[in-house]
Amino acid sequence: MPKAELGNLDIVELTDAWDNEPRDFTPWLQTNIDRISKAIGIRLINPEIEVKTDPNGNDRFSADIVAVTPDDDIVLIENQFSSSDHNHLGQIITYLSGIKAKYVIWIAPSFRDSHRSAIKWLNANTSEEFKFFAIELSVVKIGNSPMAPLFEVIERPNDWEKKLSGKQHEIADGQRTERQQFWDMYNDHYPHAADDLGGGGHGATRWREVEGTDLFVARWFWVEGAGLFVRGGRTFGSEPFYSLSDQQQEQLADSVDAHNDFEERPLYKEWEKIISGPNDWPEAIDWLEQQTEVYCRKITKIWKVKK
Numbered sequence: 498m499p500k501a502e503l504g505n506l507d508i509v510e511l512t513d514a515w516d517n518e519p520r521d522f523t524p525w526l527q528t529n530i531d532r533i534s535k536a537i538g539i540r541l542i543n544p545e546i547e548v549k550t551d552p553n554g555n556d557r558f559s560a561d562i563v564a565v566t567p568d569d570d571i572v573l574i575e576n577q578f579s580s581s582d583h584n585h586l587g588q589i590i591t592y593l594s595g596i597k598a599k600y601v602i603w604i605a606p607s608f609r610d611s612h613r614s615a616i617k618w619l620n621a622n623t624s625e626e627f628k629f630f631a632i633e634l635s636v637v638k639i640g641n642s643p644m645a646p647l648f649e650v651i652e653r654p655n656d657w658e659k660k661l662s663g664k665q666h667e668i669a670d671g672q673r674t675e676r677q678q679f680w681d682m683y684n685d686h687y688p689h690a691a692d693d694l695g696g697g698g699h700g701a702t703r704w705r706e707v708e709g710t711d712l713f714v715a716r717w718f719w720v721e722g723a724g725l726f727v728r729g730g731r732t733f734g735s736e737p738f739y740s741l742s743d744q745q746q747e748q749l750a751d752s753v754d755a756h757n758d759f760e761e762r763p764l765y766k767e768w769e770k771i772i773s774g775p776n777d778w779p780e781a782i783d784w785l786e787q788q789t790e791v792y793c794r795k796i797t798k799i800w801k802v803k804k
Contacts, residue, residue: 506637511578511606514636514644518578523561526576530564533574533602536648537630538657539566540719544574551676551682552582560592566600567719579749580590581605581612581631593627602630608651616652628654654724678775679718683782690786707793711737714792716785723781724767725788726755727796738763745799753788764792 523546526533544564562574573592577585581603589601603616606753607665608631619629631652638644653727680703684691694704694713704713716725727749729737738746751756755766768784 503793506639509636509638509644511634511636514646518576519547519561522578523576526574527562530562532646532648533632536632536650537602537653539600541566541572542721548596550592558591558595560596563596563598567721570599572598572600572602573606574602576604578606581608586612586615599626600628600630602632604632604634604648606634608633614650618655620652625654628657630654667677676718679778682775682778683785686779686782687786705789705793706718707796707800710796711740712796712800714789714796716789718781719772721772722768723772723785724765725785725792726762726766727764728762735763741799745802749795749799752799753792 502605511518511522515525517688518583527544527546530541534541541564544562548563550558550560552794561574561576564572564574566572573589573596575585575589582757585603585605589603592598593601601619603612608616613631616631621625623629630650631650633649633651635649636644637647643647683703690703690705694706702714702715702717706713711729712727712731714725715728717723727738728735741749746757746763749755750764753764753766755764757763757765757786768781772778772781
């Protein structure tokens, strides 16, 4: 028997969530670009909407969203609320050359076989520096729950997962990657941090167990920023956090001055300064360690009175 009542996952119309694609969905996606980052596995930053793509200044040609990767590669994102069509495929090719994009992400509720084949062909027959994605967008809900968007990558560059893994783990010219160097410096400043989960590896995050609880404080580092959030163990996601009462969750959010509106990343907090290079690392490291100590202290206190 299930441990709780189970509901049905219903697919709803995109227009139930956003009235209009250019007026409503595109601005929403601009402020929620991390959802696309999570879908493709590469962080996207500095998204701009309705970007002019014609070098001759023709106002008729503008991309829905243009972002960049941490490596400064330009990312073109084109959206539509209808099934994929030739017009959008043509726009993508036109805009690609106009803004010199290296990544192309085409989002639609469904893709015709001919357009999936076109994306496959582009990934197979263009230089490896160009990467093409087709992402199907849907909106779902369970009962009276809030609607939730789903982004399913149905076409990606050849061997993308292998290339992504290699990018995350590569060591250039015999040197440790920038992330590794950051965590090396962190451990030099705070030697006890070497015992955190992931210490010495290649990933973006380090986890510290909150003693006496089922929770971890996860700290992350990217080229331009850093932050932390709370979650359970690797097989439990954020379930242990949501086992706390609503009042306890709110108390924790208030006590650490953090957002508590992320399903998978509760008590999310980001360093407000831009990290422009290694000279900024010591200050960011001090901030992360101080915030981690605050999180652990507050969580322990509230967990002790958990019912």
